[in-house]
Amino acid sequence: MNLIKFIKDFPNEHSCREHFRKVREHEGIICRKCGCTKHYWLKAKYQWQCAECNFRTTLRSGTMMENAKLPIRKWYLAMAFMSFSKKGISAKELQKQLDHKRYESIWAMMHRIRQAMGQRDSLYTLEGMIEMDEGYFGTDTSKKDKQNLKRGRGSQKKANVAVMAESTPLEDLETGQKSKQCRYFKMKVLKSHNSEDINELVKGNIDEKSIVFSDKSTSYVDIGQYVDVHVTEKSSKKTTEKTLPWVHIAISNAKRTLLGIYHKIKGKYLQLYLDEFCYKLNRRYFGNNLFDRLTVAVADNYWYNYE
Numbered sequence: 001m002n003l004i005k006f007i008k009d010f011p012n013e014h015s016c017r018e019h020f021r022k023v024r025e026h027e028g029i030i031c032r033k034c035g036c037t038k039h040y041w042l043k044a045k046y047q048w049q050c051a052e053c054n055f056r057t058t059l060r061s062g063t064m065m066e067n068a069k070l071p072i073r074k075w076y077l078a079m080a081f082m083s084f085s086k087k088g089i090s091a092k093e094l095q096k097q098l099d100h101k102r103y104e105s106i107w108a109m110m111h112r113i114r115q116a117m118g119q120r121d122s123l124y125t126l127e128g129m130i131e132m133d134e135g136y137f138g139t140d141t142s143k144k145d146k147q148n149l150k151r152g153r154g155s156q157k158k159a160n161v162a163v164m165a166e167s168t169p170l171e172d173l174e175t176g177q178k179s180k181q182c183r184y185f186k187m188k189v190l191k192s193h194n195s196e197d198i199n200e201l202v203k204g205n206i207d208e209k210s211i212v213f214s215d216k217s218t219s220y221v222d223i224g225q226y227v228d229v230h231v232t233e234k235s236s237k238k239t240t241e242k243t244l245p246w247v248h249i250a251i252s253n254a255k256r257t258l259l260g261i262y263h264k265i266k267g268k269y270l271q272l273y274l275d276e277f278c279y280k281l282n283r284r285y286f287g288n289n290l291f292d293r294l295t296v297a298v299a300d301n302y303w304y305n306y307e
């Protein structure tokens with residue numbers, strides 16, 4: 001999908017609705033009342049009816065678009081803008097492009113799309129050899145936080161983000177050349193520096209047969225209990241370059257990308273922006289298919305798969 005194809009395939013609301021219907025039918029409609037997956041399409045009502053209990057499912061219900069009032073074409077345009085550009089687009093810019101009056105509804109829609117991206121990536125656990133480290137992301141502070149900070153120390157709040165990267169061996173044994181392969185990344189805002197939080201993170205995101213590389217941080221003491229092997233190295237410039245190269249490249253790219261578009265991000269929304277960054281990073285070889293994958297992510301049965 002590119003802009004030319006988008007204009008041709010989605011000229012109006014009807015074409016977007018029909019596409020969304022097909023995506024949902026392909027993924028499977030699940031009855032909220034009885035769990036049945038067999039449905040009939042009621043053309044006149046533009047709804048599905050459960051073959052078992054007659055319960056009806058609307059086009060948007062159960063998906064990320066549930067209760068959203070914006071036309072589906074605006075959602076499609078948002079997904080197009082978010083997936084066509086490598087870096088992303090701000091809500092302000094998208095509002096301008098969509099010629100939409102209210103900033104808030106565009107902003108909320110984009111966060112829903114980011115949520116869909118994050119939930120899609122949460123379906124995968126990292127496996128094999130994994131680099132793990134933390135990065136500090138500057139975030140914007142609320143008025144109340146600012147008052148507290150004035151009394152205390154520092155002027156900006158920093159969010160602690162755990163970054164994990166699945167990496168294959170870095171050096172080709174024959175040529176000695178560094179390979180540039182790295183598969184999936186995950187970035188998670190940490191609530192604290194406690195090892196309990198790190199343990200939960202490892203349990204939820206990393207396969208137990210994995211080998212994890214990290215520095216010797218005290219919050220990583222228990223990681224070995226949840227994975228096959230945990231290799232630690234004292235943190236230095238050399239560790240950064242040799243042992244944990246991918247996480248550091250990802251951290252600096254994420255900071256540059258987020259800062260370039262948004263300037264300031266409130267701490268409570270940082271995870272959503274990181275979700276978008278990782279979703280696109282993990283699909284960096286998808287090319288033109290990214291848009292189609294995104295429509296599938298938004299059409300997913302959220303109440304069923306994630307709650």
Ligand SMILES: [Zn+2]
Binds near residue numbers: 054055
């Ligand atoms: Zn039913």
